[in-house]
Amino acid sequence: AQRVTQPEKLLSVFKGAPVELKCNYSYSGSPELFWYVQYSRQRLQLLLRHISRESIKGFTADLNKGETSFHLKKPFAQEEDSAMYYCALSYGQNFVFGPGTRLSVLP
């Protein structure tokens, strides 16, 4: 079965430090991958998708098919980045979400 794993439940970094949220997936075809973010008291929303290859709020994510990974990176974390982050896989006409990683950026 298709799966998405996010090994870290909680990731704490200091403001200004680099951050990497890990995401691995299992799917043999051509996946479409996304990162969704949920800030405190806000609704879950799309952060970025791999096909757009864009940087949103300083975050980037590169799809590595060889390692089946889609890690989310930001060179300098900000306190406002503190949130819950979900990696998601779309295959065919289905979605599957990872368990999420809570990012805490400390002052």
Place this chain on the structure above:
Amino acid sequence: DGGITQSPKYLFRKEGQNVTLSCEQNLNHDAMYWYRQDPGQGLRLIYYSQIVNDFQKGDIAEGYSVSREKKESFPLTVTSAQKNPTAFYLCASSINWGDSPLHFGNGTRLTVT
């Protein structure tokens, strides 16, 4: 202002009672979804609907039921058969089934005692 509205925000029920969660969207999206969000388990798909008058079971449909009589509305009923109903429920929509991004509502927290 377009979006998805879930109501109520908090819902409390006694064990053995059915309860219906509301989800309304004015985005003119064809597809709608219900997810359950539990700590450490991510989002799990309960039911989805590709179009009006059609819906399909997701990964954890047992103990739940839905209807899609109108494009804008996709209510979820948590029945007494659901063994662990206390959870946070998220409704989402997308332009078409399988398309993204998913647009999410603010969620309903259901507590059953």
